[in-house]
Amino acid sequence: MKLAERRGMATVYEPAEDSRLLATVALDRIGGGRVLEVGVGSGYVASRIDAETSATVVGCDINPEACRRARSEGIETVRSNLTRPFAADSFDTVVFNPPYLPTPPDEEWDDPLEHALSGGEDGRRVVRPFLADLGRVLRPDGRAYLLVSSLTDIDAVVELAEGTGLRTAEAGDASFPFERLVVLEITHMNS
Numbered sequence: 666m667k668l669a670e671r672r673g674m675a676t677v678y679e680p681a682e683d684s685r686l687l688a689t690v691a692l693d694r695i696g697g698g699r700v701l702e703v704g705v706g707s708g709y710v711a712s713r714i715d716a717e718t719s720a721t722v723v724g725c726d727i728n729p730e731a732c733r734r735a736r737s738e739g740i741e742t743v744r745s746n747l748t749r750p751f752a753a754d755s756f757d758t759v760v761f762n763p764p765y766l767p768t769p770p771d772e773e774w775d776d777p778l779e780h781a782l783s784g785g786e787d788g789r790r791v792v793r794p795f796l797a798d799l800g801r802v803l804r805p806d807g808r809a810y811l812l813v814s815s816l817t818d819i820d821a822v823v824e825l826a827e828g829t830g831l832r833t834a835e836a837g838d839a840s841f842p843f844e845r846l847v848v849l850e851i852t853h854m855n856s
């Protein structure tokens with residue numbers, strides 16, 4: 666979706682086609698265990714996993730309003746920058762619909778919705794540190810589901826993952842006039 670369409674008064678990202686694709690793909694694959702949703706936002710994806718699987722779900726978000734909103738939906742939520750506060754090998758599944766829209770520096774603005782939408786100049790500003798720490802918190806046989814867009818350069822995201830010892834495979838996709846959304850399933854290289 667175009668950045669201009671998303672600008673408005675909201676401070677928490679409302680579920681959209683990317684949220685729904687991520688939820689559909691994750692729900693098909695999660696049996697149970699401990700699940701972390703990074704960037705939980707409104708709590709839509711986490712709530713569906715909580716309601717439709719036997720998993721224990723935790724959310725985290727950098728935006729305090731999003732944390733409040735997800736908690737109000739019954740999701741245990743930690744305010745954090747990505748996965749930093751979580752111990753090694755904590756999760757069987759990690760899901761993330763990151764900010765991925767490439768945004769020139771002169772179009773950046775400073776409000777909570779920017780942290781939901783802008784992926785910096787190349788769209789990978791948040792994906793990069795997420796992938797750098799993902800292997801630490803993901804159990805050896807764990808799986809992560811990362812929403813990426815053709816706007817974010819999917820091959821470049823795959824390369825970043827491989828550079829940190831992770832393997833990727835496409836687990837689902839959806840095409841729109843301006844972009845193709847893909848959910849990457851990510852595992853440890855040697856799992």
Ligand SMILES: C[S@@+](CC[C@H](N)C(=O)[O-])C[C@H]1O[C@@H](n2cnc3c(N)ncnc32)[C@H](O)[C@@H]1O
Pocket residue numbers: 678679680681683684685687703704705706707708709710725726727728731745746747762763764777780781782791
């Ligand atoms: C595209 S929205 C997705 C929201 C929700 N998961 C969904 O799918 O509808 C991205 C979310 O990531 C959060 N976020 C951005 N940078 C983050 C960071 N460094 N650590 C944690 N959350 C972050 C934003 O605040 C926002 O809630």
